[in-house]
Amino acid sequence: MAFHLQPLLCLFLLTIKSLAAQTTLFHGALLLLPVTKDVETLQYTTQLLMGTPQFPTKLVVDLSGQSIWVNCAPSSSSRQFISYGSLPCLMAKSGAQRTIPAATICDIHQENPITGAANLGDLAEDIVTFDGIGLLTTVDNFLFSCSPDYLLKGLVNGAKGMLGLGRSKIAFQSQLVNNLDIPRKFTICLSSSDGFIISGTGISNSLSYTPLVSTHGGGLDQYYVNVNSIKISGRRLVLQPIGGVKISSIVPYTTMKSTIYGIFTKAYIKSATLLNMTMVAPVAPFGVCFSSQRVVPDIELVLQSELVKWLIQGRNSMVQVSDSVMCLGFVDGGLDLNDSVVLGGYQLEDHILEFNLGTGMMGFSSSSLLIEGNSCSKIRASVSRPTELL
Template identity: 30%
Template sequence: MKKCILLCLLLFSAYTCVSTQQNQPKNLVSTVTKNPILPLFTFTINNNEEYFISISGPYIVRNCNNSLPRPIVPCDSAACVLAGTFNPHQCPLTQNIITQRGCVCQATAFEPFKRICNSNQFTFGNFSMSTLNPKSPSVTFNNLNYLCIPQPFLADFPPGVFGLMGLSPTPLAGWNQLTPPRLGLEKKFALCLPSDENPRNKGAIYFGGGPYMLRNVDARSMLSYTRLIRNPRKRNTYFVRLYDISVNNKKILLARNTFDFDSNRDGGVALSTATFYTTLRSDIYKVFTEAFLEATSDIPRVSNTTSLEFCYKSTTNFQVPRIDLSLADEKIWTFFAANSMRKVSDAETCLAFVNGGNAPEQAVVIGLYQMENTLMEFDVGRCVFGFSSSLGLVNSSCGDFQTRL
């Protein structure tokens, strides 16, 4: 609990904010789209700019023309100090530069797909986003800090992806720059990531809390909450406490501290929007897949044609066991077939969990495929993570959320 309190206090760190809005909205909302080229999800800002959702990004990253002048964030400002403090742990420390205009703040971005770092000017500008308030259908917020990166850094991103929206538990994250004193939103955001690559199937992202209207129901009633925990070495990452994994209601046999941080603060269970399938350290993966294979011994296996290791022959009555994650606060996150099995062809369906090797940074990384078509709320103000079961169980999908008036 002390760690949780420290995280919450950290998020109230002072940094330069300019200009508050009259008639402030209670929340902001946008449609989420799944990209068919890379395993990423985007939402729209400034009417037509698509931003990759990164829950481990410490700040906003935006494509810029490097030859154009931009506002300077002074090196001795609180915003610049914070940008350096939350430098991505995968990257070297950033060095500010001295120019004729004075000391210009620099920051670093981490591109999660090619796993490369790039530094450039930290600056600020205006952004706009939609609301569900008919009297104020959109709102502009001024002087949000962001990292300006020239185009080559994001060259492999699909066309139309303009930048990266960092949503990590850090003071300069996009969600946190929308809270007081700049805007009056609560310290939380919610995601529902669509599970179908059909461009007509959309999801939703909310800043500032609910209601999250799923057809005529506020989906907050569907959420279970578990605590968020802090890792001082990886402050850009959301971690949850995992105690056990069960297959068909049978706990797999693992040491009690399997999912804990080690003495170097490696290990733990992280949430990621840059990892497609949930990844398990080799010792966990071995025991988990042995239990899964035993529970599916009556289903014909087929040779895998993908990166996924265990594949089965799809049949009309194809049924696989449920997978339960036992989290802190006696909460269970259950994955049914829609989030545990990936259909790769009409005749082949594969287990959508992968081997992370013997010495990964985390013991478990819960990835995008297991998050799809569920509602997730990151209530950083209260240091808790809310999650629903698959919306398919109530004959709904992320596309049923209200994102337009």
């Protein structure tokens, strides 16, 4: 009798495990934001429904952004400005006080990292709605700052501002944590087509983890990971300690300080020559280009140990600029670059990144999902079928 029941028991346990996994995915999908890449500006955008009446608001996704800033036209009947000295103002790390007739408005710093333009914006709150798997989630007192028209310069056509995902108290995911009582984590998967952001949960159990670190030059609200060394085709580059590498959704391609870029490209060309790759004239903004071929050198970022590596291969290392030419998707940031290395959007695509702000760790798929026949687009389609807003 026990022998015959054993297969049934195994089937029951597998069914329970499967249902538990589905429940986890469903919970996260309630807070799924679609992310789309613009082919001209290479910016990643999402959309919120803001105000009364609800107005579709296209925003550029900024992993390092401290807040959400929006060009506040058209007007909303439910929008309210936050007074100077109030708790929300203190939480937002308000800047200098500014007085307007009959009111004193909280001012906070807002910046366009694409153009470098910055100013103080009026802090406001309004109704914001997120469209998940056919189920609307609404927050009544979502905080953001109002920007002038000129701050929109450099953003993709139709964008009304930026959605910040940094570690500040009024960044997007921090406000979701405070208003919806969800875990302090979010997952982002960028794509050349259909990516996504999921707040409050992870979507994979097969990630590598590395600590998020702070740097002296970088802001505390930004995301850095420690890189001990870089390898090309398994050979370690002779470099000074790299330290904190910034993770950015704004920089299109990984950018290196000139001293590092020179050593990096020299080693890459050497490895490419061994694979019989033929160099051709560079195509801006890239400094190293080749005749197209299938096999290219692998790049490894060695993090806290030799066991924790970020593998950059094929699609994430090479940019196809024409039918016959491909270029190494890394650019020279000059000698005055604030960070030694900024890991850009192209290298992040089709990698799962899970930012756990509670533990101070970042989980990541150490190799591209494409190698496994998967992609961010496929995961987004399997997790949910959100109403397409973009």
